[in-house]
Amino acid sequence: MWPGEDTPRSDVWRTRLWNAFPTWDAPARAKIAGRLAFPRWHPRPRKLGRHSTPAGLPEPLRAPLEFAYLTGWRVPSEVLPLTWDRVDFAAQVVRLEVGTTKNREGRTFPFGALPDLKALLERQHEHTQTVQRRAGALVPWVFHRDGRRIKDFYVAWHAACRRAAVVRHGTLERVVRPALIGRVPHDFRRSAVRNLVRAGVPEHIAMKLTGHKTRDIFDRYDIVSERDLSDGVARLATFRADTAKRRTGNA
Numbered sequence: 001m002w003p004g005e006d007t008p009r010s011d012v013w014r015t016r017l018w019n020a021f022p023t024w025d026a027p028a029r030a031k032i033a034g035r036l037a038f039p040r041w042h043p044r045p046r047k048l049g050r051h052s053t054p055a056g057l058p059e060p061l062r063a064p065l066e067f068a069y070l071t072g073w074r075v076p077s078e079v080l081p082l083t084w085d086r087v088d089f090a091a092q093v094v095r096l097e098v099g100t101t102k103n104r105e106g107r108t109f110p111f112g113a114l115p116d117l118k119a120l121l122e123r124q125h126e127h128t129q130t131v132q133r134r135a136g137a138l139v140p141w142v143f144h145r146d147g148r149r150i151k152d153f154y155v156a157w158h159a160a161c162r163r164a165a166v167v168r169h170g171t172l173e174r175v176v177r178p179a180l181i182g183r184v185p186h187d188f189r190r191s192a193v194r195n196l197v198r199a200g201v202p203e204h205i206a207m208k209l210t211g212h213k214t215r216d217i218f219d220r221y222d223i224v225s226e227r228d229l230s231d232g233v234a235r236l237a238t239f240r241a242d243t244a245k246r247r248t249g250n251a
Contacts, residue, residue, distance in 0.1 A: 056160040061153050063124050064143035065185060070117045071109050072192025072210035075185045077102060080150050082142045084128070087121060094121070096211075103213040157185060 057065065068075045078096060087094045092112025101107060111117040121142070128139050131147045139147045165180035166173040175181065189210065196206040207213075 056164060058156050060143070060145045060150060061156055063120060064150065065157075065188065066120055067117070067143070068185060069188040069191055070114060070120070072189045072196070073107075073109075074102060074189065074211075075153075078211070080141075080143060080153075083140045084125070084142055085140070087125075087142060089121075089125075092118065101211055103211060105211070105213065107208070107211050109209055153185075 064075065064079050067073070068079050071079075073079050073096075078101060081100075082094070082096075086096065093108050093110050095109075096107040098104065098106040109117075111121055124142055128142070128144070131144070132139050135147050137147065141147075141149050143150055161180045161183050165175055165177045167176050168174075192210055193206065193212070196209065197203065201209075
């Protein structure tokens with residue numbers, strides 16, 4: 001498989017080039033494949049302003065996307081519209097009211113039980129207070145750009161994925177992490193489901209935390225990898241070994 005082979009809409013152009021130039025060797029194909037790996041539907045990266053950081057995402061986007069990764073909540077409809085009146089630091093829970101979610105049901109996430117999430121919200125609260133003092137106005141949003149609500153983040157997201165996926169060699173780009181091309185923020189929802197299941201959280205509790213109403217959708221997000229299968233077989237081997245020891249001891 002050539003670099004960037006999993007980028008669907010570049011396959012057509014790649015195939016046409018290979019047919020037009022069948023004598024190209026593997027290094028030449030790899031270079032061209034890297035240049036073709038940029039999905040046609042991606043907006044081209046642009047300068048993102050003073051919030052940009054060389055490491056990847058602009059600073060204002062890191063907190064909401066980390067929140068989405070930890071909670072599994074939907075970024076556009078549940079994370080970005082979140083306001084401070086839904087965050088209860090006394091009870092250490094964050095709530096979504098009935099009618100504000102996709103399935104129209106309310107939701108509660110006890111962030112006090114998750115240190116990373118608690119620290120994130122405390123940092124964001126401190127940052128918001130700083131912005132309010134500087135602007136002389138209240139900021140209702142938990143996640144914002146200097147007090148302004150975050151609405152469009154896809155350009156910054158795709159640009160960050162692109163930077164993380166390629167290595168530049170002069171004017172050429174080589175795709176070294178093709179799995180990052182085409183990633184979307186909704187993938188954090190799948191990651192959260194998988195993390196909850198692998199942590200041993202009962203599925204009905206995990207569904208309440210992430211807001212999955214039906215078991216079919218939840219199971220679709222709980223992707224089983226080869227590592228999961230190997231872990232399952234390893235547990236089976238341990239169980240059989242322990243059983244054999246008990247039988248030997250009883251004999």
